[in-house]
Amino acid sequence: MEAHPTAVVSPRAAVARGVRVGPYAVVEDEVSIEEGCEIGAHAVIKRFTSLGRGNRVYEHATLGGEPQDVKFKGEPSRLEIGDDNLIREYVTIHRASGESALTRVGSRNFLMVGTHVAHNCEVGDDNVFANGVALAGHVVVEDHVFLSSNVGAHQFVRFGRYAMVGGKSKIVQDVLPFFTTDGNPPRVRGLNAIGLRRGGFPAESRAALKRAYQLLFRARLPIERALDEMEEIGDESVAHLARFIRASRRGFTREARDEATAAERELLFKVSG
Numbered sequence: 001m002e003a004h005p006t007a008v009v010s011p012r013a014a015v016a017r018g019v020r021v022g023p024y025a026v027v028e029d030e031v032s033i034e035e036g037c038e039i040g041a042h043a044v045i046k047r048f049t050s051l052g053r054g055n056r057v058y059e060h061a062t063l064g065g066e067p068q069d070v071k072f073k074g075e076p077s078r079l080e081i082g083d084d085n086l087i088r089e090y091v092t093i094h095r096a097s098g099e100s101a102l103t104r105v106g107s108r109n110f111l112m113v114g115t116h117v118a119h120n121c122e123v124g125d126d127n128v129f130a131n132g133v134a135l136a137g138h139v140v141v142e143d144h145v146f147l148s149s150n151v152g153a154h155q156f157v158r159f160g161r162y163a164m165v166g167g168k169s170k171i172v173q174d175v176l177p178f179f180t181t182d183g184n185p186p187r188v189r190g191l192n193a194i195g196l197r198r199g200g201f202p203a204e205s206r207a208a209l210k211r212a213y214q215l216l217f218r219a220r221l222p223i224e225r226a227l228d229e230m231e232e233i234g235d236e237s238v239a240h241l242a243r244f245i246r247a248s249r250r251g252f253t254r255e256a257r258d259e260a261t262a263a264e265r266e267l268l269f270k271v272s273g
Contacts, residue, residue: 004023004041007026018035019033022038041060055087084108086111093105094117103118118134118139120138129151139155145165146195150168157175160177161240163175166183170184178191178192178237205237
């Protein structure tokens with residue numbers, strides 16, 4: 001371990017060889033840090049936190065802080081972070097609330113300045129959270145999700161894989177995978193075409209997802225029938241989308257066109273009435 005003389009590293013922390021700890025950084029008791037990590041100046045890694053290999057934690061980030069939960073009574077819980085994450089300045093990630101409960105962040109995520117990940121969140125792999133993203137407790141983020149600046153998420157919502165969310169969106173329902181969501185109130189704007197191409201999705205799969213989009217939002221079908229027809233398409237990504245919707249407990253964000261159509265119907269009723 002290469003620690004600056006002003007850093008405070010607990011002798012009860014398990015810190016691997018090759019880890020670099022910058023000036024005035026703090027590593028508390030019962031912390032585990034694996035090889036290749038770099039802890040920036042003034043960063044704090046608090047107890048019950050584990051970091052995998054190759055993580056870079058920038059200046060003034062705080063990992064493993066106690067949850068901001070009125071039910072929390074000081075019980076032991078954990079924060080686990082995977083490999084090769086970039087955790088920029090002033091990021092805060094809290095450990096879980098509940099005996100032996102877990103907050104988890106996977107691997108190869110990029111958390112930009114001021115991101116907050118609250119207690120009991122589950123964040124997958126290869127996600128990008130831009131400056132000021134704030135996730136409340138128990139939020140689930142799948143893989144390859146892009147959250148733009150200052151997106152705020154209500155507790156217990158889910159973000160499906162390859163979703164893209166526009167800046168400053170207030171998320172109170174599940175965000176569907178593979179689509180772009182934007183606005184306040186947030187609405188689905190279409191397929192995340194650029195993200196899917198970058199992700200290596202073949203043309204056939206993109207076409208299948210476009211067909212699923214039409215079934216959900218344009219075909220005017222009851223939701224169960226739309227899901228049944230989606231499952232008959234035979235594409236794995238469409239099947240994942242259908243499973244995601246069926247598992248929703250908070251409901252999911254709909255298309256902007258739905259509101260316009262409802263407004264048109266109301267206007268037509270008034271005119272004809």
